[in-house]
Amino acid sequence: MPTIKDVAKEAGVAVETVSRVLNNRGYISEKTRKKVQDAMKALDYTPNPVAQGLSKKNMDSIAIVVPHIVHPYFAKVISQLEKEATKRNYKVILYNSSGDEKRESRIIQICQNSFISGVVLFSSDISKETLDTFHIPIVLIERNPCGNTFSILCDNEQGGQLAAEHLIEQGCRHMVAIGTLNVDNMPGDSRESIFQSVCAHNGCSCAVYRSTPAEYTSMEYHATIEAALDENPDCDAIFCTSDLIAAQVIQVCNKRGKRIPEDIKLVGFDDVKLSRLTSPTITTIRQPIREIVAQAIDTIIAANAHQEVKQSVIFPVSLVKRESTSKGSKRDSKLSKK
Amino acid sequence: MPTIKDVAKEAGVAVETVSRVLNNRGYISEKTRKKVQDAMKALDYTPNPVAQGLSKKNMDSIAIVVPHIVHPYFAKVISQLEKEATKRNYKVILYNSSGDEKRESRIIQICQNSFISGVVLFSSDISKETLDTFHIPIVLIERNPCGNTFSILCDNEQGGQLAAEHLIEQGCRHMVAIGTLNVDNMPGDSRESIFQSVCAHNGCSCAVYRSTPAEYTSMEYHATIEAALDENPDCDAIFCTSDLIAAQVIQVCNKRGKRIPEDIKLVGFDDVKLSRLTSPTITTIRQPIREIVAQAIDTIIAANAHQEVKQSVIFPVSLVKRESTSKGSKRDSKLSKK
Numbered sequence: 054m055p056t057i058k059d060v061a062k063e064a065g066v067a068v069e070t071v072s073r074v075l076n077n078r079g080y081i082s083e084k085t086r087k088k089v090q091d092a093m094k095a096l097d098y099t100p101n102p103v104a105q106g107l108s109k110k111n112m113d114s115i116a117i118v119v120p121h122i123v124h125p126y127f128a129k130v131i132s133q134l135e136k137e138a139t140k141r142n143y144k145v146i147l148y149n150s151s152g153d154e155k156r157e158s159r160i161i162q163i164c165q166n167s168f169i170s171g172v173v174l175f176s177s178d179i180s181k182e183t184l185d186t187f188h189i190p191i192v193l194i195e196r197n198p199c200g201n202t203f204s205i206l207c208d209n210e211q212g213g214q215l216a217a218e219h220l221i222e223q224g225c226r227h228m229v230a231i232g233t234l235n236v237d238n239m240p241g242d243s244r245e246s247i248f249q250s251v252c253a254h255n256g257c258s259c260a261v262y263r264s265t266p267a268e269y270t271s272m273e274y275h276a277t278i279e280a281a282l283d284e285n286p287d288c289d290a291i292f293c294t295s296d297l298i299a300a301q302v303i304q305v306c307n308k309r310g311k312r313i314p315e316d317i318k319l320v321g322f323d324d325v326k327l328s329r330l331t332s333p334t335i336t337t338i339r340q341p342i343r344e345i346v347a348q349a350i351d352t353i354i355a356a357n358a359h360q361e362v363k364q365s366v367i368f369p370v371s372l373v374k375r376e377s378t379s380k381g382s383k384r385d386s387k388l389s390k391k
Numbered sequence: 392m393p394t395i396k397d398v399a400k401e402a403g404v405a406v407e408t409v410s411r412v413l414n415n416r417g418y419i420s421e422k423t424r425k426k427v428q429d430a431m432k433a434l435d436y437t438p439n440p441v442a443q444g445l446s447k448k449n450m451d452s453i454a455i456v457v458p459h460i461v462h463p464y465f466a467k468v469i470s471q472l473e474k475e476a477t478k479r480n481y482k483v484i485l486y487n488s489s490g491d492e493k494r495e496s497r498i499i500q501i502c503q504n505s506f507i508s509g510v511v512l513f514s515s516d517i518s519k520e521t522l523d524t525f526h527i528p529i530v531l532i533e534r535n536p537c538g539n540t541f542s543i544l545c546d547n548e549q550g551g552q553l554a555a556e557h558l559i560e561q562g563c564r565h566m567v568a569i570g571t572l573n574v575d576n577m578p579g580d581s582r583e584s585i586f587q588s589v590c591a592h593n594g595c596s597c598a599v600y601r602s603t604p605a606e607y608t609s610m611e612y613h614a615t616i617e618a619a620l621d622e623n624p625d626c627d628a629i630f631c632t633s634d635l636i637a638a639q640v641i642q643v644c645n646k647r648g649k650r651i652p653e654d655i656k657l658v659g660f661d662d663v664k665l666s667r668l669t670s671p672t673i674t675t676i677r678q679p680i681r682e683i684v685a686q687a688i689d690t691i692i693a694a695n696a697h698q699e700v701k702q703s704v705i706f707p708v709s710l711v712k713r714e715s716t717s718k719g720s721k722r723d724s725k726l727s728k729k
Contacts, residue, residue, distance in 0.1 A: 102505045103450065107441045114484075122470035123664055125461070131469070132460035135487050146452075147485045149473050167440045272664065300668045307670040326461055326610065330638045332645040332670060 055096040057104070064092035075100050076108050106168055111357065114144040115350055116164045117173045120152035124272060125297055125325035127175070130194075134173065134346040141350060143170065152270075154179050165189040171353030173346070174202075177239055190356035192349040195241055197365075203352045204365040205345050206240050212338040212370045213247030216292045216320045219336070221255050223318050223378055225290035228252050228259040229281045231302070232294040233269055244294045244322060244338075260285055264298070274298045278305045289317055296321035296328040299335045299377070319377040333376030341368050393434040395442070402430035413438050414446050444506055449695065452482040453688055454502045455511045458490035462610060463635055463663035465513070468532075472511065472684040479688060481508065490608075492517050503527040509691030511684070512540075515577055528694035530687040533579055535703075541690045542703040543683050544578050550676040550708045551585030554630045554658045557674070559593050561656050561716055563628035566590050566597040567619045569640070570632040571607055582632045582660060582676075598623055602636070612636045616643045627655055634659035634666040637673045637715070657715040671714030679706050 057075070061068045066085060073079045074089040081089075092098075106112035115138050119127045135145045146169065150157045157179050164172050171190035181200040184191060191202040198204040220228060232245040245261050252259035264277045278301055282288065293299040299321030306313055313319050313333055321328055324339035345368055355362045395413070399406045404423060411417045412427040419427075430436075444450035453476050457465045473483045484507065488495045495517050502510050509528035519538040522529060529540040536542040558566060570583040583599050590597035602615040616639055620626065631637040637659030644651055651657050651671055659666055662677035683706055693700045 099504070101445070102501070103441060103445045107439070107445060112441065122473060123463070123466045125466075128461045128463075128466040131485070132487065135460060135485055139487070145485045147469070147473055147483045149470065149477070163440070166437070297668070304668070304670045304672075327665070327668065330635070330642070330665065331668070332642045334642075 055098045057098075057100075059096055060089065060092045060098050063096055064088045072108065075105065110168050111170055112144075112168045113142060114146055114169050115171055115173060115353060116146045116148060116160070116169050118148045118150050118157060118160055119175045120150055120177075121272070122147070122149050125327045126295060126323045129323075129325050129342050130175075130346060133343045134350070137343065137347045137350050141354065143350065143354075150176070152177060154183070158183050161187050161189065161191065170357055173349045173353075190353045192352050194345065194349060195239070197238075197240055203349075203356070203362060205348050205352070206365070206367045207340045207345065208367050208369050209240050209243045210247045212322060212340075213244045213249075213292075214251050215370065215372045216244075216322075216338055217248045217251035217255075217257075219372055219374075219378060220290040220292065220318055220320060221252070221257060223290075223380060225318055226257050227285065227288050228257055228290045228292065229285050229288045230259055230261045230292045230294075231274070231277060231281055231298055232261065232263050233298075234263040234265060241294065245292070248292050260288075272297060274301045275305060278302055282306075282309065282311075290319070291317060292320045292322075294322050296323045296325050296335055296337055299337070300327055300331050303331055303333070303335075303377075313377050314379050321377075324373050328373075328375065333379075336375045336378040337373050339371045339373045341370070344368055393436045395436075395438075397434055398427065398430045398436050401434055402426045410446060413443065448506050449508055450482075450506045451480060452484055452507050453509055453511060453691060454484045454486060454498070454507050456486045456488050456495060456498055457513045458488055458515075459610070460485070460487050463665045464633060464661045467661075467663050467680050468513075468684060471681045472688070475681065475685045475688050479692065481688065481692075488514070490515060492521070496521050499525050499527065499529065508695055511687045511691075528691045530690050532683065532687060533577070535576075535578055541687075541694070541700065543686050543690070544703070544705045545678045545683065546705050546707050547578050547581045548585045550660060550678075551582045551587075551630075552589050553708065553710045554582075554660075554676055555586045555589035555593075555595075555597075557710055557712075557716060558628040558630065558656055558658060559590070559595060561628075561718060563656055564595050565623065565626050566595055566628045566630065567623050567626045568597055568599045568630045568632075569612070569615060569619055569636055570599065570601050571636075572601040572604055579632060583630070586630050598626075610635060612639045613643060616640055620644075620647065620649075628657070629655060630658045630660075632660050634661045634663050634673055634675055637675070638665055638669050641669055641671070641673075641715075651715050652717050659715075662711050666711075666713065671717075674713045674716040675711050677709045677711045679708070682706055 057071050061071045071089050073081055074086055117134050121127045138145045148160045157176050161172055173192050175194055184202055185200045193202050193204045230245040230248050249259040262277050262281045264274050268274050291302050311317050321335045321337040324337045328335035328337045352362050395409050399409045409427050411419055412424055455472055459465045476483045486498045495514050499510055511530050513532055522538045522540055531540050531542045568583040568586050587597045600615050600619045602612050606612050629640050649655050659673045659675040662675045666673035666675045686704055690700050
């Protein structure tokens with residue numbers, strides 16, 4: 054393969070001149086530019102993308118750092134991010150941090166040193182102090198704005214409200230909400246808290262349960278669901294802060310002979326593929342994941358171009374009705390299936 | 392940030408000498424090596440990973456190219472590959488080809504130009520001629536050896552046999568097998584064909600159905616499942632070549648009032664998380680995905696080190712019994728749940 058030195062020799066110019074033509078940098082006369090371009094053509098030279106990335110200090114790559122990959126929410130996020138990044142000619146580097154703050158910090162450092170364009174970070178507890186040590190663009194998803202970073206959220210409060218209103222409309226009165234335990238205050242916590250306050254406002258009871266960190270890691274929520282059903286035998290509706298938890302509510306209810314939607318109505322959160330793969334299918338709050346990750350990538354691109362960028366963006370969510378809250382029989386619910 | 396030039400100046404040596412120390416290349420006297428190392432320390436110089444990658448023509452990165460990301464099999468493959476690559480200090484670059492041969496070829500070309508260490512490729516129809524144009528190590532998974540590439544498979548025949556033997560043992564006699572339609576002959580096709588021949592050998596009927604390419608793309612298999620059930624009203628067992636199809640068999644059976652496992656016993660393939668999230672949980676053929684991707688990465692590393700590598704490796708599979716083939720009532724099956 055011909056190198057930049059070969060091109061310089063062929064064109065009779067300095068290596069630095071070829072580099073300036075390649076990177077469109079500094080003044081070059083039209084005559085010299087043409088000489089260099091002709092030499093490239095004659096030698097069938099294509100610039101090496103790594104050398105180019107090194108030269109412009111930008112590898113046109115986005116890193117995504119998640120605490121899980123197989124979790125259906127993150128699988129969908131990764132899939133949409135790859136699609137939107139490809140559209141914009143960016144590569145995607147994938148990291149699983151397992152939610153470990155030290156590993157998150159190490160990954161960001163590697164990305165910064167490697168001229169990665171920016172980091173899309175899902176982290177529940179990386180500190181402002183740690184984030185402030187970096188100068189690479191960092192977009193936090195589902196986390197409040199923090200230091201010098203950008204934040205993108207879905208409207209978690211709207212989600213909790215839509216879920217509560219829908220279940221109340223279906224005639225439910227004794228609610229249970231099952232969420233994820235977070236170490237710190239996270240925006241997602243308002244899913245359950247708003248759900249509970251809308252219930253209270255409408256004269257409905259609502260017991261809130263939070264899964265353990267071990268359940269989050271293993272993605273097995275049966276113990277918390279069993280406890281919630283044991284302690285609320287008259288419960289007629291369950292709101293879960295993920296479709297993954299909701300799928301397991303169906304399993305536990307099945308074992309106990311509780312029918313969904315006849316005995317208990319169920320609403321999940323996320324609108325991932327899993328919500329259409331269970332029996333019954335799961336009514337859920339849809340996060341606009343494509344729009345969220347597209348915004349994250351555009352934020353990184355704009356930040357690198359020193360353009361003005363909103364520090365924080367919140368995307369609205371919507372209710373997707375499926376079989377798990379259908380009023381009629383299973384046969385009727387077929388018609389309303391999305 | 393100090394550069395390699397600054398280090399050379401500080402040490403009083405040529406830039407090329409610093410580069411040789413950094414890359415452990417060529418002869419360097421201990422005295423010179425120490426001078427360079429002292430200069431690096433004095434300037435707090437850390438070598439840039441991109442410059443190093445460019446110099447050694449290897450970015451210590453593995454590319455994975457899949458036709459789907461949210462499909463639970465690929466989500467698990469990607470997750471395990473990230474884990475095994477990280478253990479070996481390799482980065483993972485993720486590409487979704489949507490199964491498009493032209494795009495696959497373009498991605499491999501980009502990887503080769505960018506000094507990516509190797510490509511793990513899931514492709515059903517990229518041609519030998521196209522593969523032969525590349526010199527980057529390519530590992531094909533679930534595809535027969537082809538040209539200059541490496542091939543890693545699970546033992547698909549053993550999988551079909553284990554599924555058939557298990558269902559026969561449970562007393563089933565009228566089987567249906569539902570697989571994926573492939574353009575070319577693929578190793579995975581032997582899952583259904585061996586299943587069918589083991590059934591025939593044991594005096595059981597077996598009708599084989601293949602989903603359409605559109606179903607594979609949308610991951611919605613209801614139409615093929617409905618047809619299989621319509622045409623085989625006395626069917627008492629269904630074998631699906633993925634857990635994703637099996638989850639949808641549960642949905643269709645539910646709609647028709649057919650109980651699993653009481654009326655129809657069900658076996659999937661892959662052993663992804665989904666098989667433990669359905670109601671009932673799905674008996675399945677477990678692919679050793681961690682071992683498969685670890686072998687893929689080690690193959691790439693060995694090929695780059697010019698070590699001898701097996702061109703083709705087949706990993707054994709195993710049967711994981713869950714509720715969908717349990718003999719007793721649902722309550723009993725709780726005990727045998729994995």
